[in-house]
Amino acid sequence: MKPTKNVGFIGLGHLGHSIAAHLVEQGVSLTVWNRTAAKADDLGMQGAKSPGDLISRVDVVILNLFDSDAVASVLAGKDGLFSGSCKGKIIIDTTTNHFARVVEFHSLVREHGATYLECPVLGSVVPASQGKLTVLVSGDEQAYASVKPLLALIGSAVFYLREPALATKMKLVNNLVLGSFMATCAEAVALGEAAGIRRDEVIDILLSGAGNSMILSAKKDKLKNAEFSPHFSSALIYKDLHYLQDLCRTLNKPLFIGSTVKELYAITRSKGVDNRDFSAIYEIFKEF
Template identity: 70%
Template sequence: MKIGFAGLGHLGSAIAQHLIAEHVDLIVWNRTPGKAAGLGVPIAKTPRELMDDSDIVIMNLFDSDAVDEVMNGKNGLLAGDCQGSLIIDTTTNHFERVLAFHEQARDHGARYLECPVLGSVVPASAGKLTVVVSGEKTAFDEAKPVLSKIGSTIHYLGEPALATKMKLINNLVLGSFMATCAEAVALGEAAGVERTRVIDILLSGAGNSMILSAKKEKLANAEFSTHFSSALIYKDLHYLQDLCRIMRRPLFIGSTVKELFAMTRSKGYDDLDFSAVYRVFKEL
């Protein structure tokens, strides 16, 4: 079975490289072809060509605008004969627009699964992401062998848009924890405690968490090469605000955290890892 892969950003590259290491027969496409050059696998010239040459196509893109362009643009995935094809979309989408992607694929005879993933580059490199899935059960059953190479934990929610909504809710926790840990480290330093000591104390106390453990070295060394960018968490929290508006629910913590990550944008840190929100607090 030949698998197509579209989108070679930080997370997409890690997923693709792991699939290659697992001996998956992969063909890739990226808007910037140079990012695909070092993978040692065939490179499609367009998303349409990727679909034509693949049994299943996986997408990992920045946002729903990018997904729309790759699926529906000139020479997009749906531009050719895609009858019976399966699209696995690991992008974190907008909860309303993902419904259109299900419908558009169906109108062209393809199947679409929304499969946002929890985790970033490190677990992706080991095939240990968590995958949340919505879409037709028969499509999920067909995709499961591929999904099991991407994630060690898979949750099938069925109803379209549920997986996307759950991913946005997960990222409320992710963004809030990261911002709290970053503020605590900056506060500890300002109070006169050495930064690595602050981190160690937090990890042995109330701050002990998967998030602080994963970002310990980045915070300790103030080195923010990107695993999951500030721009992405800002986008996801913006989508979450839209969800709460539709649900007629307030979003207290998430709205504040979103504006903290908006400050990373205003300071030019948005392409850095989202742990760079520490710099916002450090510079106060």
């Protein structure tokens, strides 16, 4: 089965832009809408006037937004998706949402005659540009089957978890590992430097020892060069860990490591540098 050629895309941040560019490279014809229209200029895509205009032109819409408030606005805000022709359409939401809000989105989209698939992705800008993200999916099985070829262009691994909110919950669990491991590696680098070892040597040694991981491998150059242009921002991991705290509260489970790591990323927010890559948490440890 070939992926659909008639696809809309909303949300051209760092990750969304990489996903969209890769889809275009794979021959998918995209129609896009973004609050900052200039972010689509280098992609050579058709632009829609509004989300409502976009969904009226396509069969499938992919969302990649900052949080659940942004998703709610794109769905139901002024000129949002619900203002357009939604009947029979599929909305693929790759945003990392709040687990409770995402259940509402399934219901709201269904009320407007469309189908909502929550499809949070694991990975960042580089794997997105290569179609090598991991995609988690919850929602209607028939809709999932119809867009699976499209999802296969986004991710090299696709996991179908069926029940609404399960994909989102799993993404939050994954980001507990992501955030805490990044913070641990950053602290280790800062400690090694404080002990008198060159930063690049500390990183190379960690990669040959207990620190060997996809996370440190992906962030080694940013740490070595102290260059923290965002692929995945501190603001995003802080938001995700906050959602995870809410999940643990509903499960009556404590969140030991994740809560501490969340407050470390809160420091980047208080300093106004949470728009930088989340590996920049290294600089927080350097200050202590």
